[in-house]
Amino acid sequence: MALTSTSLSFIALALVLLVWLWIRKNKDKKLPPGPRGLPIFGSLHLLGKFPHRALHQLAKQYGPIMHLQLGLMPTIVVSSPKAAELFLKIHDLNFASRPPHEAAKYMSYEQKNLSFASYGSYWRNVRKMCTLELLSNLKINSFKSMRKEELELLIEHIKEASHQRVSVDLSAKVASLSADMSCRMVFGKKYMDKEFDERGFKAVIQEAMMLAAAPNLGDYIPQIAALDLQGFTKRMKAVSKVFDDFFEKIIDEHIQSKDEKTKDFVDVMLGFVGSEVSEYHIGRDNIKAIILDMLAGSMDTSAAVIEWALSELIIHPRVMKKVQKELEEKVGKERMVEESDLESLEYLEMVIKETFRLHPVAPLLLPHEATEDTIIEGFLIPKKSHIIINAWAIGRDPNAWSDAEKFWPERFSGCNVDVRGRDFQLLPFGSGRRGCPGIQLGITVVRLVLAQLVHCFDWELPNELLPTDLDMAEEFSLVTPRAKHLEALPTYRLHV
Helix, strand or coil: CCHHHHHHHHHHHHHHHHHHHHHHHHCCCCCCCCCECCCCEHHHHCCCCCCCHHHHHHHHHHEEEEEEEEEEEEEECCCCCHHHHHHHCCCCCHHHHHHCHHHHHHHCCCCCCCCCCCCCCCHHHHHHHHHHHHCCCCHHHHCHHHHHHHHHHHHHHHHHHHHHCEEEHHHHHHHHHHHHHHHHHCCCCCCCHHHHCCHHHHHHHHHHHHHHHHHHHHCCCCCHHCCCCCCHHHHHHHHHHHHHHHHHHHHCCCCCEEEECCCCCHHHHHHCCCCEEEEECHHHHHHHHHHHHHHHHHHHHHHHHHHHHHHHHHHHHHHHHHHHHHHHHHHHCCCCHHHHHHHHHHHHHHHHHHHHCCCCCCCCCEEEEECCEEEEEEEEEECCEEEEEEEHCCCCCCCCCCCCCCCCCCCCCCCCCCCCCCCCCCCCCCCHHHCCCCCHHHHHHHHHHHHHHHHEEEEECCCCCHHHCCCCCCCCCCCCCEECCCEEEEEEEECC
């Protein structure tokens, strides 16, 4: 139905009144410093194509705890390790919830998933369920032989390319490997791309990640969400339908299956259908939301880190040779890397940490929401405000890192800084109650795949490109991948 000019005027007047009321309510309370915004739209126009970079530049001017009015939503941006510790540790409980989120509303069944569910008993029980049934050390170890099988298939494919002297699309191959591993863990078997959607797993999940991260007017000015001025809602509904159709098929297959087999994650989840988790009833939508979380969380994140690490190694041959030398000493050229080797690969671990620092899995993490008014460093953090932790900026904080823009793994030599959320200068997985529960699985996959690809092959860029010519542009998303696929020419280097 078309809106009349009178209707539009009424909406505009109502929005101005809401902003005025909010300003009046908080005029005597000191908010963190930040840029002055436009009426109604606030500072949304400042976010640009790469919000993590834009917010990093603004933080240099306004400080590590910065206030922006994004639409009608007061938003606090955190850009230093000390500030992150205040929000994610000291006052963690006050910021453990998630704000309403249009993308999660449409694609995660009204925020019924682990990532975007509001803080409370439902979220706690779902987290416990996912940790026990997929993300515990016992479960991760039970998939060890599967990871080995899938990785060996990839290595054989690359060996063939090496014999033929043709380049390999490493971004595509690593994404496919990650998808196959994730499907086998969550669904109990692999699915072909065409069984999912004509665009394939990677393309649809990447679009979902992009839509989840894009500054959406509906999130910041809820009163106009229904107008879908950016066309995001239409795309979210299309992506949601792809996921829903696929998950319905998966669930039906599992219900109808008469095979005597070890229960996979979907089987376990289906065992909860109709049960009560605290005061919440578990239905198919809950199961589908959690399945999507586990699939996307295990698939896209690991693939992005591996492709960034390989990119950095290719443009830094000295570092590549040092990793390969460590592998030769600890593993030898007569066999492939085993998971039992990973703990001894200290320099590889430094490379991965440095990759996480410069290319954090989610540059802005997932947004937090303040559940009550809180005073931090003398500033008011209003109830219901959105909290953005800029992990990308924290990894470049000159007070925490020397030569912060330089890829230099040796900075971690003799240094105990970890990636698990205890050290706030490096937060690729977040920290506190809403830290990623899949840290161990993610680190295991990244270590194993990266070690294997570097141990088995030497890599050079095709078409006589120099390492310094490699395009390192990124594409902003919830998980930020390379803008262009990484292609490289392999040379097999083992005596196997």
